[in-house]
Amino acid sequence: MKPETALIHHGYVAPQDFRSPQIAVHKASSVFFPNVAALRDRNWLDKTGYTYGLHGTPTTFTLEERLCQLEGAKHAVLLPSGLAALAQVNLALLKSGDEILIPDNAYAPLKSLAEVELARWGISHQYYDPMHTESLAQAIGPQTRLVWLEVPGSVTLEFPDLPALLRICQSHGVLTALDNTWGAGVAFAPFHVFPQAQAPLRGVDVSVHALTKYPSGGGDVLMGSVTTCRDDLARTLKLSHMRLGFGVGANDAELVLRSLPTMDMRYKAQDASCREVAAWCLQQSVFAQVLHPAIATSPGHAHWRDLCADGQADSSVVHRGGSAASLLGLRFHARLSPSQIDGFCNRLKLFKLGFSWAGPISLVVPYDLKTMRQMAEPAMLEGGYVRLSIGLENPEDLTADLAQALAALH
Numbered sequence: 060m061k062p063e064t065a066l067i068h069h070g071y072v073a074p075q076d077f078r079s080p081q082i083a084v085h086k087a088s089s090v091f092f093p094n095v096a097a098l099r100d101r102n103w104l105d106k107t108g109y110t111y112g113l114h115g116t117p118t119t120f121t122l123e124e125r126l127c128q129l130e131g132a133k134h135a136v137l138l139p140s141g142l143a144a145l146a147q148v149n150l151a152l153l154k155s156g157d158e159i160l161i162p163d164n165a166y167a168p169l170k171s172l173a174e175v176e177l178a179r180w181g182i183s184h185q186y187y188d189p190m191h192t193e194s195l196a197q198a199i200g201p202q203t204r205l206v207w208l209e210v211p212g213s214v215t216l217e218f219p220d221l222p223a224l225l226r227i228c229q230s231h232g233v234l235t236a237l238d239n240t241w242g243a244g245v246a247f248a249p250f251h252v253f254p255q256a257q258a259p260l261r262g263v264d265v266s267v268h269a270l271t272k273y274p275s276g277g278g279d280v281l282m283g284s285v286t287t288c289r290d291d292l293a294r295t296l297k298l299s300h301m302r303l304g305f306g307v308g309a310n311d312a313e314l315v316l317r318s319l320p321t322m323d324m325r326y327k328a329q330d331a332s333c334r335e336v337a338a339w340c341l342q343q344s345v346f347a348q349v350l351h352p353a354i355a356t357s358p359g360h361a362h363w364r365d366l367c368a369d370g371q372a373d374s375s376v377v378h379r380g381g382s383a384a385s386l387l388g389l390r391f392h393a394r395l396s397p398s399q400i401d402g403f404c405n406r407l408k409l410f411k412l413g414f415s416w417a418g419p420i421s422l423v424v425p426y427d428l429k430t431m432r433q434m435a436e437p438a439m440l441e442g443g444y445v446r447l448s449i450g451l452e453n454p455e456d457l458t459a460d461l462a463q464a465l466a467a468l469h
């Protein structure tokens with residue numbers, strides 16, 4: 060055998076008895092079968108064996124298992140981004156003629172997906188106001204197959220009555236899919252009966268998680284997951300996932316696995332800092348409203364308390380218990396012009412201008428809500444709006460940064 064062939068046929072086998080808790084990066088396109096019969100007997104769906112790198116390696120299977128543990132699910136598939144995971148649910152579970160319902164304050168690319176891609180395939184959509192349960196009840200019709208839920212709303216963080224929305228969907232026999240990126244498996248259990256519900260209630264049918272956010276935590280990986288407890292949906296999701304050729308690289312999966320052990324601590328630390336920044340912002344007269352589910356005046360605060368803070372009462376300006384992630388919305392008084400608000404964003408030093416959230420670096424994005432929302436309360440659309448994502452910096456440094464950027468407004 061020539062040296063170049065020997066470098067390829069090197070006889071390496073993965074070590075069986077290397078006892079380390081760190082997950083190895085198992086990369087593969089080809090996975091070898093011992094004989095023709097085994098190759099012919101392969102079962103793509105059987106996660107106890109390996110068939111082809113696209114369909115999983117020990118690294119990606121381990122990540123799927125951990126995500127099931129995190130969210131209380133039975134099955135998971137991994138996708139190359141959170142948005143791909145949202146798309147995958149629609150692709151797998153819908154057919155031409157079906158209708159989906161989307162909250163008006165949903166993650167905007169989900170709305171674009173419905174408006175352009177799904178529409179081309181004959182799948183229609185309607186928006187509903189998640190803060191008014193009757194809006195959902197009225198929108199559900201004979202063609203409605205799937206209702207999207209997001210808790211809280213993207214950007215504006217209104218917290219809906221999730222058990223009430225689920226109850227409506229379940230009474231009509233329609234599927235539910237939750238974007239659980241904010242809750243991240245930490246704030247509440249999406250698949251379990253909600254403790255505050257008066258009567259037993261099933262959780263959601265499907266949960267989508269942008270692993271890009273808290274599970275990755277580094278701001279350096281893009282990945283998404285779809286999880287479910289339902290065997291029938293899992294089969295459909297997995298088959299569609301395979302037919303469409305979705306998969307993730309083992310290096311990225313390992314990065315997420317490496318970050319998972321610290322996720323709960325990071326989530327809680329960023330949550331605590333965010334509440335500190337929120338409390339500071341509440342004292343600044345330039346803001347007409349500070350939106351954060353743990354603030355009593357933020358829309359849906361009572362629903363947040365029921366779901367994420369065990370219904371506890373707390374008279375603090377920013378509620379101290381429960382989980383509330385690390386996003387914060389700031390609505391400026393209408394007297395400030397859009398260019399003044401852009402100037403405020405430009406002057407920030409620690410807060411970087413950029414999309415995404417839940418990484419170590421705090422971020423700021425100005426939004427024009429008037430172009431994004433059809434059903435918002437009119438007051439919500441008054442004045443400019445900025446969303447902050449709080450990172451792992453010291454919150455005193457963050458409020459100092461906000462203070463210096465605000466000072467120039469006066």
Ligand SMILES: Cc1ncc(COP(=O)(O)O)c(C=O)c1O
Binds near residue numbers: 141238240271283415
């Ligand atoms: C609520 C929510 N869902 C899904 C996504 C999509 O995740 P990704 O950036 O991995 O596509 C995002 C991204 O910002 C998000 O905020």
